Amino acid sequence: MTTTDQRLAELHSQVPEISPTEAARRMASGALMLDVREADELAAGSPRGALHVPRSFLELRIEEKAPDRDQALLLLCEVGIRSLFAAASLQQLGYREVYSVAGGYSAWKAAGLPCASPPSRLDPEDRRRYARQILLPEIGEAGQQKLGSxxxxxxxxxxxxxxxxxxxxxxxxxxxxxxxxxxxxxxxxxxxxxxxxxxxxxxxxxxxxxxxxxxxxxxxxxxxxxxxxxxxxxxxxxxxxxxxxxxxxxxxxxxxxxxxxxxxxxxxxxxxxxxxxxxxxxxxxxxxxxxxxxxxxxxxxxxxxxxxxxxxxxxxxxxxxxxxxxxxxxxxxxxxxxxxxxxxxxxxxxxxxxxxxxxxITPDPACRYCREGADFPGYIDYEAYCRGT
Ligand SMILES: [Zn+2]
The missing domain is CATH 3.40.50.720 (NAD(P)-binding Rossmann-like Domain)
Known part of the structure; x- marks a missing residue:
């Protein structure tokens, strides 16, 4: 077991996890959801009603966002791992009711729960430049912002x-x-x-x-x-x-x-x-x-x-x-x-x-580089074959 695996096992036992559906229910009764993903991860949206506090600023900004240590807090990241670390950190700061949302925003979306689009960061010139691309429903402004990031x-x-x-x-x-x-x-x-x-x-x-x-x-x-x-x-x-x-x-x-x-x-x-x-x-x-x-x-x-x-x-x-x-x-x-x-x-x-x-092409189960559990064999500088074509 690696140190990271051990730490994760500790966090799973220390931080209560709840499903996205349960998180939505608790939000309705006053719990505050904190989306701790970084700004460039929000292009695909965020749970409606969540407050965005990037993980890197969480400890610095939490008192301003949630001055009451008894406020119920629901931490959410993309897949539910960073939110465990974030929740543990808030426990240390004295917050008594902190949960991590299992599966993160991916699970929230998959459960069909309400999402809010991020405020557009495209300026009017971008909108004109990429108009024909933004028109594609699979891309839209959110996709264009993903490309920009x-x-x-x-x-x-x-x-x-x-x-x-x-x-x-x-x-x-x-x-x-x-x-x-x-x-x-x-x-x-x-x-x-x-x-x-x-x-x-x-x-x-x-x-x-x-x-x-x-x-x-x-x-x-x-x-x-x-x-x-x-x-x-x-x-x-x-x-x-x-x-x-x-x-x-x-x-x-x-x-x-x-x-x-x-x-x-x-x-x-x-x-x-x-x-x-x-x-x-x-x-x-x-x-x-x-x-x-x-x-x-x-x-x-x-x-x-x-x-x-x-x-x-x-x-x-x-x-x-x-x-x-x-x-x-x-x-x-x-x-x-x-x-x-x-x-x-x-x-x-x-x-x-x-x-x-x-x-x-299927993965080669004997591939020295990518087979399950392979240690990376190191880089090789092959003899130069040809240049400049
Ligand atoms: Zn391979």
């Missing part, structure tokens, strides 16, 4: 990263990190449409920032002008919610895959060659069921002598365009929680045949 990391501002970055910025994804250490070359421009003739020779992260701000100045573009290595991958990935992988080489792709697995982030994978491309989402930590990781499909990179030579392999410029936009689509679906993500499904695109095929 999202932090997405894009690996590579090249063939896949270019279309992905343009559409993600246009859609209003709030923070776009970009990892790339290359400069813009003439031979990039037939497919890397984020860049331009006039920005030849400058760093791709800089060129990307210029193009994306030109398209949507409210997006925050964070440049990571470096190449991913085993020593920097984790510190770069931390702080992002998902990773769109537009890398063009095996060493980077395996690092990205391994770091996503270790940090529990969705890995939106894409690859192209000649007239074909593929795309899938690897996310063993997905909340609604275990999906495979990239290594379940490709346990190790091929030996360098068998890997395709990137410098010599051609590619029709539109193919990374199509796959990159499909990656952006998967990223938007994951952020918004809509549709059926490509988890456990690999789509193969054949431009000449004009066809898509779908392959089902």
């Amino acid at each position: 999202a932090r997405l990391l894009l690996i590579g501002a090249g063939g896949l990263g270019s279309p992905a970055a343009l559409y993600l910025a246009a859609a209003g994804v709030g923070t776009l990190g970009i990892v790339d250490d290359d400069s813009v070359e003439l031979g990039n421009l037939h497919r890397q449409v984020l860049h331009s003739q006039e920005r030849l020779g400058i760093k791709k992260t800089e060129s990307a920032r210029h193009a994306l701000y030109g398209l949507n100045p409210s997006v925050r573009v964070v440049s990571h002008e470096t190449r991913l290595t085993s020593s920097n991958v984790e510190s770069i990935f931390q702080g992002y919610d998902l990773v769109v992988d537009g890398s063009d080489n095996f060493p980077t792709r395996y690092l990205a895959s391994d770091a996503c697995l270790k940090l529990g982030l969705p890995h939106v994978y894409g690859a192209v060659e000649r007239y074909s491309g593929q795309i899938g989402v690897f996310w063993p930590a997905a909340p609604d069921g275990r999906g495979p990781c990239y290594r379940c499909l490709f346990p190790e990179p091929p030996p360098p002598e068998l890997a395709p030579s990137c410098a010599e392999a051609g590619v029709l410029g539109v193919v990374p365009g199509i796959i990159g936009v499909a990656q952006a689509t998967e990223a938007l679906k994951l952020i918004l929680g809509i549709g059926r993500p490509l988890i456990g499904r690999l789509l193969l695109y054949d431009a000449l045949g004009g066809s898509w095929r779908e392959l089902a």
Whole structure:
């Protein structure tokens, strides 16, 4: 049993838990519900009548919100874990009647109890900019705000990263990190449409920032002008919610895959060659069921002598365009929680045949990286295969 498990067991015995239905009943008879989630978690709404006090400010603000130590308090978070910690903390401050709402806001919503939409944080210009997107009932203003709070990391501002970055910025994804250490070359421009003739020779992260701000100045573009290595991958990935992988080489792709697995982030994978491309989402930590990781499909990179030579392999410029936009689509679906993500499904695109095929991929029970109870084997810097495509 880990220390966290022990602490949770203690909290479960120390803090009384009640169901959302019971919480709603007690609110009706005067109990005060405190929603302790952080501000960026409220985009999907909050129980009607709940007071929002972020967990990080709870101890500082509780006396102002509930001066009476006998006031019945119902603590609620997203799934009912942080509310246990919060409730225990209030018990220590002398509050005598504190409950944690089991299952949190997820259970509240699932029980069909009344919810209130958060006050809109979209300004009039945002409403005009995203009007056609907000009109979609699955998105609405709440979804648009979710996009605005999202932090997405894009690996590579090249063939896949270019279309992905343009559409993600246009859609209003709030923070776009970009990892790339290359400069813009003439031979990039037939497919890397984020860049331009006039920005030849400058760093791709800089060129990307210029193009994306030109398209949507409210997006925050964070440049990571470096190449991913085993020593920097984790510190770069931390702080992002998902990773769109537009890398063009095996060493980077395996690092990205391994770091996503270790940090529990969705890995939106894409690859192209000649007239074909593929795309899938690897996310063993997905909340609604275990999906495979990239290594379940490709346990190790091929030996360098068998890997395709990137410098010599051609590619029709539109193919990374199509796959990159499909990656952006998967990223938007994951952020918004809509549709059926490509988890456990690999789509193969054949431009000449004009066809898509779908392959089902199941988690490999023997996968060294994602199998049940596996210890993370560590990062590997594979020998560089090829650069700069
Ligand atoms: Zn795996």
